[in-house]
Amino acid sequence: MVDLFPEQTLLWQAVEKIARDQFHLAGIKEIRTPLLEITDLFNRGIGEETDVVGKEMYTFIDRGERSCTLRPEGTASVVRAVLQKGLLSQGPQRLWYGGPMFRYERPQAGRQRQFHQLGVECIGVGDFRSDAEIIGVAWMLLHDLGIEDLVLEINTLGSSEDRKNYQQKLVKWLETRQDQMDEDSRRRLTTNPLRILDSKSSAMKDLLQNAPTLIESICEESTVRFENVKNMLEALEIPFKVNPNLVRGLDYYTHTAFEITSDQLGAQATVCGGGRYDGLIQQLGGPPTPAIGWAIGMERLILVIEAAAKANPNSKAAQFASTSNPDIYLINQGELGKKIALILAMKLRAEGLCVELDNSGSSFSKQFKRANRSNAPFAIVLGDDEVNKGEGRLKTLLKNSKESSQSHTDKLFSLDDYSNLVRIVRTTDLTKV
Ligand code: ATP
Numbered sequence: 001m002v003d004l005f006p007e008q009t010l011l012w013q014a015v016e017k018i019a020r021d022q023f024h025l026a027g028i029k030e031i032r033t034p035l036l037e038i039t040d041l042f043n044r045g046i047g048e049e050t051d052v053v054g055k056e057m058y059t060f061i062d063r064g065e066r067s068c069t070l071r072p073e074g075t076a077s078v079v080r081a082v083l084q085k086g087l088l089s090q091g092p093q094r095l096w097y098g099g100p101m102f103r104y105e106r107p108q109a110g111r112q113r114q115f116h117q118l119g120v121e122c123i124g125v126g127d128f129r130s131d132a133e134i135i136g137v138a139w140m141l142l143h144d145l146g147i148e149d150l151v152l153e154i155n156t157l158g159s160s161e162d163r164k165n166y167q168q169k170l171v172k173w174l175e176t177r178q179d180q181m182d183e184d185s186r187r188r189l190t191t192n193p194l195r196i197l198d199s200k201s202s203a204m205k206d207l208l209q210n211a212p213t214l215i216e217s218i219c220e221e222s223t224v225r226f227e228n229v230k231n232m233l234e235a236l237e238i239p240f241k242v243n244p245n246l247v248r249g250l251d252y253y254t255h256t257a258f259e260i261t262s263d264q265l266g267a268q269a270t271v272c273g274g275g276r277y278d279g280l281i282q283q284l285g286g287p288p289t290p291a292i293g294w295a296i297g298m299e300r301l302i303l304v305i306e307a308a309a310k311a312n313p314n315s316k317a318a319q320f321a322s323t324s325n326p327d328i329y330l331i332n333q334g335e336l337g338k339k340i341a342l343i344l345a346m347k348l349r350a351e352g353l354c355v356e357l358d359n360s361g362s363s364f365s366k367q368f369k370r371a372n373r374s375n376a377p378f379a380i381v382l383g384d385d386e387v388n389k390g391e392g393r394l395k396t397l398l399k400n401s402k403e404s405s406q407s408h409t410d411k412l413f414s415l416d417d418y419s420n421l422v423r424i425v426r427t428t429d430l431t432k433v
């Protein structure tokens, strides 16, 4: 579990803002659910044989002797909340969520025990076009963040009937080849056979080349549906690759499953994963209701943005990675100077200017150095001398100058009327300074 410091949170906030704007444009509204749920929700929702439920959950007994779990993902909670409030009677729900998730995994780059997801759930729509739309929301968001070189892979898992039939076929085929399988896959043969398809070992990958595929086992209707989704993605000009071995880790998926990956991330390549989960709502006690959703891993997304920014300093991603600067750095000294500086800072902030007030009490030259480091275009200097004359001093800080004495302009302003000051700071075109 990691801390995020200001150098990181600025980038996180920029990403979150763009995401919120994209969700707004797509008519997707935010839902916030508790971090803690009754364990049974995930047992029923995600499936007891999955890695998440079987090995990764933070589960404990609370003081009321209930088994509780820190949420390992968002979908089950969103469905629970929607059912509990009876929202489905108002028609389809288009919702997004964001926040920490908890999984007891082996930590490594892009894999943490507390991590953050940003997710979308579209509940109550089964039309194939909504698959393309919801994938499109993720695609546009990643595009808006200035990330290129992403690959969208899609597959169909067919209906839950198709899945069952295929699972039988696959198990039968693998059972006669157990000597060629790794231990993990042999165990999954009885617990969660479809997950074998997702095996990362190259020997298993080779073996699976000749295994029966899902796509040739699904019924006509499911095949047609998948064709429709692909055609719709093409019409939206969203490039994709069909990956017949793509299965998702959670048990509730049916029909369309997809992942968006980046080769910047090494082994933890998946930035976004999602799919259709038409069986989940009923599984959690609701009426039969189709649904589709996805989740982006924020930590991995940030890693991709940072890599993109490094690779191209002029990229959009590089802009997000740069910090946001204050408008004014307020340098101050002396009893009176410090007092008036705080009052002025509050007044200028009320005018909407971003003012960084130096609280150090250190020498003017030290404060000037910090002012330059802050990247503020302006500094205001308030010492007792200035304040006694009812004045303050506005200085333009030269970009990249290390020496305080190189300040370009030096303008006195009246402390009684700083409207002129506000105007200058707001309107100065720094490219001409
Ligand atoms: P993986 O195969 O990488 O374990 P998953 O199938 O378990 O992923 P999902 O449950 O679909 O992942 O979660 C969606 C996204 O959340 C993933 O694509 C990934 O970006 C992110 N994610 C999942 N687990 C973690 C983790 N432990 N640390 C950081 N990000 C994670």
Ligand code: MG
Pocket: 249
């Ligand atoms: Mg996982």
